[in-house]
Amino acid sequence: xxxxxxxxxxxxxxxxxxxxxxxxxxxxxxxxxxxxxxxxxxxxxxxxxxxxxxxxxxxxxxxxxxxxxxxxxxxxxxxxxxxxxxxxxxxxxxxxxxxxxxxxxxxxxxxxxxxxxxxxxxxxxxxxxxxxxxxxxxxxxxxxxxxxxxxxxxxxxxxxxxxxxxxxxxxxxxxxxxxxxxxxxxxxxxxxxxxxxxxxxx
Numbered sequence: 001x002x003x004x005x006x007x008x009x010x011x012x013x014x015x016x017x018x019x020x021x022x023x024x025x026x027x028x029x030x031x032x033x034x035x036x037x038x039x040x041x042x043x044x045x046x047x048x049x050x051x052x053x054x055x056x057x058x059x060x061x062x063x064x065x066x067x068x069x070x071x072x073x074x075x076x077x078x079x080x081x082x083x084x085x086x087x088x089x090x091x092x093x094x095x096x097x098x099x100x101x102x103x104x105x106x107x108x109x110x111x112x113x114x115x116x117x118x119x120x121x122x123x124x125x126x127x128x129x130x131x132x133x134x135x136x137x138x139x140x141x142x143x144x145x146x147x148x149x150x151x152x153x154x155x156x157x158x159x160x161x162x163x164x165x166x167x168x169x170x171x172x173x174x175x176x177x178x179x180x181x182x183x184x185x186x187x188x189x190x191x192x193x194x195x196x197x198x199x200x201x202x
Contacts, residue, residue: 007037008055016057016134017068020049047109059112063135066096066116069109073098073118074129074136077150080143086161087154097121097138097146119150128173141170145177148184157188167191167198 010033013026020030027033034051037043042055050069052059060068063083067073077095081087094116103118110116128142138146144165147154154160174182186192 004040004042007033007040007042011037011042011053011056014053016053016060017046017064018051018053020051023051046111060134062094062112062114062116063133063137065109065111066094067135069116070096070098070100070102070118072100072126074138076129076138076143076146078147078155080138081140081147081154081160083137084140084143086140086143086165087156088159088161089156093117095119095146095150097126099123099126121146125149125176127176139169140164141166141173144170145173145181145185148181149177152184154188157190160190162190162194165194167194171195171198 010023010026014022020034023034024030034043034045038045042053044052044054044059046052046065046069052065063075063079066075073096075083075094076097078087078089078091079094082089082091092114094114096116096118098118098120100118101120103120105117108115108117125146128145129136129138144154170185174185186195
């Protein structure tokens, strides 16, 4: 009981998601501290060096874990489209676009029934996202373009809710992508009319 109280006291200095380096600042014998906390059910190990301070804060959202596992990263594609209400389909895969080179199928991470996948994005396309609720999320317009860039198409495009999209912003952003994305964007029948109106200055 005394040990558990000492462990809990130290955990109060750590955030909901933390790394071994964070624990080193509050616990001199870090390995023992982490092992004990896991055994006592006070923390949960995500993977090597990454932990959830679950007893004090509960389990964070998929998006928070996704952005915590990679530095310089944001969530996009189908997950972001659903988050913004553009797509009504609930994806099982949370796509994280990152400048990190640790990507690919072998790096996929499973959490709370979802798969978190990491794809590399070039620095030139690393824009169009904002920080809210402890994670970085692509804007709906950026998510459209990223989906076209990585998938070549948008699944169930006839079911998309596109009235709230900023088509002028979409056209401004698409200039930074390869021409194939521009062509793919204009091939979306539901988008074409609104894009042409924006091009005409409407």
